[in-house]
Amino acid sequence: MDLNLTPEETQFRDELRSWLAAHTPKDWEHRRDASVEGHFAFLRQWQRRLYDGGWAGISWPREYGGRGASLMQQVIFWQEMASAAAPPMANIIGLGMVGPTIIAFGTEAQKTRFLKGILSADEIWCQGFSEPNAGSDLAALQSDARLDGAHYVVNGQKVWTSFGWAADWCELVVRTDPTAPKHKGLTVMLVDMKSPGVEVRPLRQMTGEAEFTEVFFRDVRVPAENVVGQVNQGWDVSIGTLMHERGTLGAAMQVTYQRNIERLIELSRSMQRDGRPASEDPVIRQKLAQCYAEVQIMRANQMRAFSRISATGVPGPEGSIQKIFWSELNQRLQQVAQELLGPYGQLEGADPHAIDHGAWSYGYLRARGNTIEAGTSEIQRNIIGHFVLGLPRSY
Amino acid sequence: MQFALNDSQVILRDSAREFFAGECPMAFVRRAAETTTAYDLQLWAKLAAQGYTGIIFDEAHGGVGLGIVELVLLMEEAGRALLPGPLFATVAMAGAVLDACAGPAQKHKHLAPIAHGDARSTLAYVEPNSGWNRAALQLTATNGRLWGEKLFVPDAGVANTIVVIGRDGVYVVDAKAPGVSIAPMAGMDPTRRLYTVSLTDVAAETLAAPDGLERGLSIATTALAAEMVGGMQRTLDMTVEYAKTRKQFGKPIGAFQAVQHQCADMYLETESARSAAYYAAVTLQERAADAPAAVSIAKLYASDASRTVGNRGIQIHGGMGFTWENDLHLYYRRAKASETMLGDATFHRERLARLVVDAGAGTAPAQEARC
Numbered sequence: 001m002d003l004n005l006t007p008e009e010t011q012f013r014d015e016l017r018s019w020l021a022a023h024t025p026k027d028w029e030h031r032r033d034a035s036v037e038g039h040f041a042f043l044r045q046w047q048r049r050l051y052d053g054g055w056a057g058i059s060w061p062r063e064y065g066g067r068g069a070s071l072m073q074q075v076i077f078w079q080e081m082a083s084a085a086a087p088p089m090a091n092i093i094g095l096g097m098v099g100p101t102i103i104a105f106g107t108e109a110q111k112t113r114f115l116k117g118i119l120s121a122d123e124i125w126c127q128g129f130s131e132p133n134a135g136s137d138l139a140a141l142q143s144d145a146r147l148d149g150a151h152y153v154v155n156g157q158k159v160w161t162s163f164g165w166a167a168d169w170c171e172l173v174v175r176t177d178p179t180a181p182k183h184k185g186l187t188v189m190l191v192d193m194k195s196p197g198v199e200v201r202p203l204r205q206m207t208g209e210a211e212f213t214e215v216f217f218r219d220v221r222v223p224a225e226n227v228v229g230q231v232n233q234g235w236d237v238s239i240g241t242l243m244h245e246r247g248t249l250g251a252a253m254q255v256t257y258q259r260n261i262e263r264l265i266e267l268s269r270s271m272q273r274d275g276r277p278a279s280e281d282p283v284i285r286q287k288l289a290q291c292y293a294e295v296q297i298m299r300a301n302q303m304r305a306f307s308r309i310s311a312t313g314v315p316g317p318e319g320s321i322q323k324i325f326w327s328e329l330n331q332r333l334q335q336v337a338q339e340l341l342g343p344y345g346q347l348e349g350a351d352p353h354a355i356d357h358g359a360w361s362y363g364y365l366r367a368r369g370n371t372i373e374a375g376t377s378e379i380q381r382n383i384i385g386h387f388v389l390g391l392p393r394s395y
Numbered sequence: 396m397q398f399a400l401n402d403s404q405v406i407l408r409d410s411a412r413e414f415f416a417g418e419c420p421m422a423f424v425r426r427a428a429e430t431t432t433a434y435d436l437q438l439w440a441k442l443a444a445q446g447y448t449g450i451i452f453d454e455a456h457g458g459v460g461l462g463i464v465e466l467v468l469l470m471e472e473a474g475r476a477l478l479p480g481p482l483f484a485t486v487a488m489a490g491a492v493l494d495a496c497a498g499p500a501q502k503h504k505h506l507a508p509i510a511h512g513d514a515r516s517t518l519a520y521v522e523p524n525s526g527w528n529r530a531a532l533q534l535t536a537t538n539g540r541l542w543g544e545k546l547f548v549p550d551a552g553v554a555n556t557i558v559v560i561g562r563d564g565v566y567v568v569d570a571k572a573p574g575v576s577i578a579p580m581a582g583m584d585p586t587r588r589l590y591t592v593s594l595t596d597v598a599a600e601t602l603a604a605p606d607g608l609e610r611g612l613s614i615a616t617t618a619l620a621a622e623m624v625g626g627m628q629r630t631l632d633m634t635v636e637y638a639k640t641r642k643q644f645g646k647p648i649g650a651f652q653a654v655q656h657q658c659a660d661m662y663l664e665t666e667s668a669r670s671a672a673y674y675a676a677v678t679l680q681e682r683a684a685d686a687p688a689a690v691s692i693a694k695l696y697a698s699d700a701s702r703t704v705g706n707r708g709i710q711i712h713g714g715m716g717f718t719w720e721n722d723l724h725l726y727y728r729r730a731k732a733s734e735t736m737l738g739d740a741t742f743h744r745e746r747l748a749r750l751v752v753d754a755g756a757g758t759a760p761a762q763e764a765r766c
Contacts, residue, residue: 001404001464002397003677009396072396265752279752282745289744292751293671293692300398300670307399321663378652384662385655389635392650 005076012073013080019053020084028087029359036209040166043090047121050089056119060099064115071310075251075303082255093163094118094125098171100244101188104314105229105237114169114190126167128158128191128215129238135160136379138173139182139235143217145174145189151221152176152189154197157214160373164200164213167193171241172217177232186234188241190226191217207365245374246319250326251302257295257326257333260363264288264337267355271340278340287336294329301325317387320380327370327377334360334367398673400468407461408468414445415476421722427479428585428725434480434515434553443512448486451614452494456503457510463614466491467621467676471669474625477725479586481515481550487618488549489516489558492611496565498603505556505567514555518615519545519592527738534561534594536601541566541594547736551577551590559592559599565608566599573597584732586725613679613690616737620672620697623733626726627665627701630708633723634658637712648711657707664700671696688750695743701730 005013025046050056051065058074060066067073081088089095099118102110117123134141143156154174161170170191177185193200197220202210229237265288268279278284301322309315337360338345349358371377385391400408418441427433442448451466452458470487486509493505493516508514522545525531534543541559551557551570559566568575574597582589635658638649648654675693678686705727709716716723738746 001400001673001677003681003683005396076396268752285748285752286741286744288752289747290695293695293744293747296674296689296692297667297671297696300674301667303398304666304670304673307397311399318666320659321666324659324663325667378656381656381659382652384659385649385652389655389658389662391635391638391655391658392647394650394652394655 009070009073009076012069013076016055016077016080017084019055020080020086023049023053024084024086029356036211037166040090043087044121044124046087047089047091051120056089057095057099057115060103060115060119061111064103064111065119066115071306075306078251078255082258085259086255088255089121090166091118091121091124093127093167093171094121094123097127097241097245098125098169101171101228101237101241102190104240105188107225109225110190110228117168123168124163124166126161126163126170126193126213126215127241128161128170128172129242130160131157132159136376138238139186141173141175141186143172143174144178145176145187145222147176147224148221150224152187152224152227154189154191154217154220154222156217158217159203159212159214161200161213161215162211162373164193164215165202165210167200169193170215171228172222173234173238176234180232183235185232186238187231188228188234188237189222190228191220191222195220195222197221206368207362240314242375243315243317243319246315246323246380250298250322251306253326253330254295254299254302257298257330260333260337261288261292261295263356264291264333264340268340271342284340287339291329291333291336294325294332298322298325298329317383320375320383320388323375324371324377324380327367327374330363330367330370334364338364398677400464404464404468407465408472411445411447411469411472412475414441415472415478419476419478421477421725424477424479424586424722424725431579431588432480432550432553433586433588434550438480439515440512442482443510447482448512449506449510450486452490452506452510453502456506458506459510463617463676463680464673466614466618467672470618470622471625471628471672474622474729475629477586477626477629477722477729481517481553483587483618483622484517484550484554485509485515488518488615489554489556491614491618492518492558492560492565492608493567493602495607495611495614496602496604501567501600501603508555515550515553516556516558517548517550517554519548519551519557519559521545521547527742529560529562532560532562534559536561536564536566536599539599539601541568541597541599543594545592545594546589547580547582548577548590548592549587549736551592552579552588557592558602559594560608563605565602565605567602568594568597568599582732584728586729587732589732609687610679612737613675613686616690616694617672617675617679619733619737620668620675620693623697623701623730624665624669624672626730626733627661627668627697627704630704630723630726631658631661631665634661634708634711637715641713654711657711661704661707664704668693668697668700688747691738691743691747691750694738695740695747698734698740698743702734705730 057066058069058077059071062068131141145152145154172191175185176187197218199216201214203212204210269277271278273281344355345360347354348361386393446459449458450461454460554570557568557570574595576593578591580589641648671693675689678689709723715721
């Protein structure tokens, strides 16, 4: 165990740090008043800048546009992004899930064709997994694909598709063998969202935005060479993607949480409570300290997980604890924010009394989805119970 | 940067696990718990022969010269085995404070007998109204003589020396010195006995570098958090095993999500407590700027999580978990006693608040380039 940076890591960090100091946009978090699309365009531009600077895909192979560095340098990257208060990157699904899946399962042609576009944000990705009747029971999905010459013809409906409205491409899971047992007849394919027959409908969520979409596929023709991994072995590919999702989404979240807890601490000094700064209120101090501690523990958990992945090469089912940890922590953190801000916590951006342009009322509502998206807390606990602890299957 | 155990650390952990499994099975723990001191002379000699009593002390003082991470791994395994007796008090409390606060000659004088297994020691801190708040301590030295009363002193009944924390000094007294009166307290953990230590005009040696106390206590606190992780792991293992074998409604109870999800939470809490304890150990080893925060984070999380894990474990065991015969209550008792020792979760949250809320705007100790 050694938290000291190697000379190579130190050089990497110093280089990155000075690059971020020169290039990180300021006051970007107050851009929430802009539309979702406007904000996304801003993040996309930011990712492009990172890419041009050589900072996207730290641990991805060099020949596909990555930096070819270690996973630990990837971790340092997130830390430095947090320290610099840098905005996140736009192509979250592509960077966190689709890219690693293509690297692990894709053909040479797929790697060459798609990876650079993910890093540069030239091509935004979504993932087509959940369906109206296949949520937690993902393997029950019904979207089907039939081979017709050199193409698959896809019909079906996906739901909760994040970034569907912005996506150029979709990592889609479909049923290619309806006669096989449900886990055995699935295939993963890469689908051009501009193909005829793809229809995206916004899905308005409780925050008022439409981050998610429903995506309909009607006789959509997908070239057979766009299949990732083996036909009818899509379940293994999907699980690979989801394990990346559980592991890597958390790493990006850590950046945000560190900022948020620091901001809450700052606010506690200026918010008055019983005639003194809230930061002097013993109950508020306890709650801020607990949140601060949990954010650091989330980071320590991730560092252990990343060290394990760099040794074994793949994320394991224990990534489910990262997913539970970050999602439930965010809900606790947002509630502490509400307690600190009192009645101001409910104010949305348009109100002149709103704090941080309404970021806390938005954050509170948005956090409610965290324990549902990317696999519910219940499903994560099933995974830990069965695959990590070896308990019998519960379903 | 690598946040994983290196090969020699894995070997140390595995050999400690094997050692404790052989020398300290539950039958032994229960026998020790029946005695008034929970101390076994033969086991102590074996601990010394393994080098465990000198694990973190310099080789010049007869120690093994290993680091805080190694201490933490040893204590984790000791906690898993519910090791009874004064290893923790001697090495991780008194030893760590001596190592941090003693002058060179004092170190050799006090650490060598500990490392060789010839002496046991402990730390006397808490006073009737002080808790773990140093500023509330009353005890001071007058012309090198100590007066005062200390409470909740672990394993004082078998200690040769006692490291005494005063308001403005750190002292060592001989446990047999005139004026020292040691009496048992009836704590709920029979594997780590607590005592009152009354000092009436006792001759004391003043340690040369009392500013080291913060570091010594930080090492002790992190070692305790690790010991708690070991107890949590054992509770989890016993519970998962039980959930796989106990059948109701025709199937193992572990197949029911109400049970399975509690096990998953136990796993999450145990792993998170482990991450926090290891991180604190590394920051102490490297004397990193965020070590004080990391130590409090490790202890506050372990204090809450070890209680929760114990509750879940006993709940899943049902009536069996509530029996004297089942070993879980021994871990449950240790967890409760350790929860308050060296400061409970509330104490450490307040300590952390002083570090991160009262510090300058946006100053986050964990930020400083530490990954």
